[in-house]
Amino acid sequence: MKDHAATQGACPFRGTRIGGAQGSEPGLDHWWPNRLKVELLYQDPPQANPLGRDFDYADANAWIDHDQLWEDVRAFLHKPVEWWPSDYGHYGPQMNRMSWHSAGTYRIADGRGGAGEGMQRFAPINSWWDNGNTDKSRRLLAPIKAKYGAGLSWADLIALAGTVALEDMGLPLQGFAFGREDAWSADTGTYWGPEGWFGKAPTEQPADPQAGHPDQMVNRGLRWQGGPKDQHYDLENPLGASHQSLIYVDPEGPGGNGDPMDAARDIRETFARMAMNDEETVALVAGGHAFGKSHGAVPADKIGGAPEIAKMSEMGLGWANPVGEGNAENTMTNGIEGSWTPNPTRWDNDYLTNLFKYEWKQTKSPAGSLQWTPTDPDAPKTPDAHLPGVEHPLMMMTTDLAFKVDPDYRKVCERFLEDFDYFTEAFSKAWHKLMHRDLGPTARWLGPRQGGTFLWQDPVPEVDHPLVDDAQVADLKARVLETGLAHGDLIAVAWASASTYRDSDKRGGANGARVRLAPQRGWAVNDPARLDRVIDALEGVKADFEGEGEAKISLADLIVLAGCAGVEAAAQAGGHDVTVPFVPGRTDASDEWTDAESFDWLKPVVDGFRNYVDEAVGYHVSPEGIALDKACLLKLTAPEWAALTGGLRVLDQNWDGSKDGVFTDRPGVLSADFFRVLTDTDLVWRPETGEERRFTLERRDGGGATWTATRLDLVFGANAELRQIAELYAGADGEGYFMRAFVKAWHKVMMLDRFDAKEARKAALSDC
CATH class of the missing domain: 1.10.420.10 (Peroxidase, domain 2)
Known part of the structure; x- marks a missing residue:
């Protein structure tokens, strides 16, 4: 009581001192460093955005005078201000550095970083010593940002300033595209390296130089x-x-x-x-x-x-x-x-x-x-x-x-x-790639000076044929099911195609059907034999359908449509009459339009949805931590992540056909059985080894082993936040909630890369 009374009326921000640096009192991460940070799924929430949920940056940017903006930036470069004079009377080199350092955080391994959201404005990036005085560069641009308001994002302006500067100093440009939408809060999840470490050699080797770190990465680094x-x-x-x-x-x-x-x-x-x-x-x-x-x-x-x-x-x-x-x-x-x-x-x-x-x-x-x-x-x-x-x-x-x-x-x-x-052209092209590497497909690009198309953009052909209507979609679903392919096979190939997407740099996804090309067609996690069998059958369906009329369907569309048909059939087998939305308009990429080496970076090292762990990789982060990272890259909420994982388990979607986590007597039927077993208090989980990688479920009454599981299964019962969702789906009325969540989340993943279908994508990405 004495301690309680002493804290009454105390400042709630006990770690901050006026006029000084933040204090060092231990926080949540100090006491529980290995906890799964499910809150990473909710970074940059819409509540942080003062523009509101209905703001459309593409529409706002279309209203600005791009030619005048270009000239405003050019004029600024030659007008030094007293509080921060320009070197040599020209702000060009300073702006060039700012733009470079904004885009240069990009990393191909997980697509994070880059100029896409203007993260140079926030910690930790804004305070890295290598970004010294970029704060002055952005402040110098503030009058231009104010003039164009919400129609010009900071992310676009930061990239534009250095690009205009290069042109003003004599470099011919490839072009410049707008379309980078601002984040409104700091990125607290991306792991850039241990803060405070500047690479100078320590005097002694640390006791554990490769200790694990739970935040969004393959290993600590x-x-x-x-x-x-x-x-x-x-x-x-x-x-x-x-x-x-x-x-x-x-x-x-x-x-x-x-x-x-x-x-x-x-x-x-x-x-x-x-x-x-x-x-x-x-x-x-x-x-x-x-x-x-x-x-x-x-x-x-x-x-x-x-x-x-x-x-x-x-x-x-x-x-x-x-x-x-x-x-x-x-x-x-x-x-x-x-x-x-x-x-x-x-x-x-x-x-x-x-x-x-x-x-x-x-x-x-x-x-x-x-x-x-x-x-x-x-x-x-x-x-x-x-x-x-x-x-x-x-x-x-x-x-x-x-x-x-x-x-x-x-x-x-x-x-x-x-x-x-040759050097001039090489630098111009490399700069264009640097500025646009994480901007995504050209369907996201805005403005009148976008430039050409390059292989690193992961291009897909334009639609050049009539799209299928609702009646034809229904007909195609029936034709797919008549092939005799198992529902699980249809679901597996659609998931393999779409789940490569990562929102960090807008790469991957079902559009282009690159799952049928190298390297994705050979990934072990995609079960190449099954992939070949399903694609061959779907190509036959496509050929028969297109031989009967004017409408055409790409293999990219047909793979997704077949997966939707498989989900509907699996739900119907469990007594649920559901319709999985389908939006046509995808096209098929070719080998010539695909950088196989670059796409190999999209290969998962852990895929929690298919219970896949690449054992050849040395891990310093738990598998569930990497699975959370993938959920982040798929823009999933916690309920969506849980619903998709539990649903794919009972649909028997483990990559190797194992029964780990397939907690159902009806494999292949879409149900909430996974969550019912997971939260059954009459079951006890026995780890097979001290490392707790695999588990056997036994009944408390000694009834013997019932199920097997991995960490990627049990996390939904062991983590406090995820367990609340699992218990909801396991409840007497929970299967309805689960079914709606699964169907909506499935459609969301299928639509993540559909920047060409703006309104349909927006609807698919609305909260579960």
């Missing part, structure tokens, strides 16, 4: 490397940087070691993780370093905290600099000082020319960071960015020297040196 003379951490997949708080790699070399060959290794790895090959990597770096300068005029220990811990009076700006005016010639960003070329606001080939023409020696910036300067005193100079008549030696980073010493990178550089037009 810490890999211990080397012996006593070579100790450093690298971040593993899916992480897209060599260490946390960086966009790519340490410009001074791994751990600040100044070794260009080590830097080349990290560059190749990190750029590959963001879907760039060697040529694209060199084009982006050499192209980007043709402009602007690096800033290291002031030691880091003089600079204030990042935006998230800055003083209230700074109004969201961080990295306060007490030296001089805190900007211009006294700017501190990454600690390296100087420019790569004599003409930092003009597109030319001077970066590569200087890199290869001169020898370079290590030196230190005023801030104490390692950098390189020409050994030849007659090498060109670069003008001071702010002081008239002052010149400086050229500068290179360790990561720049990497392109000179790595033999494969050197070959690319030499080709660019020999053919500047």
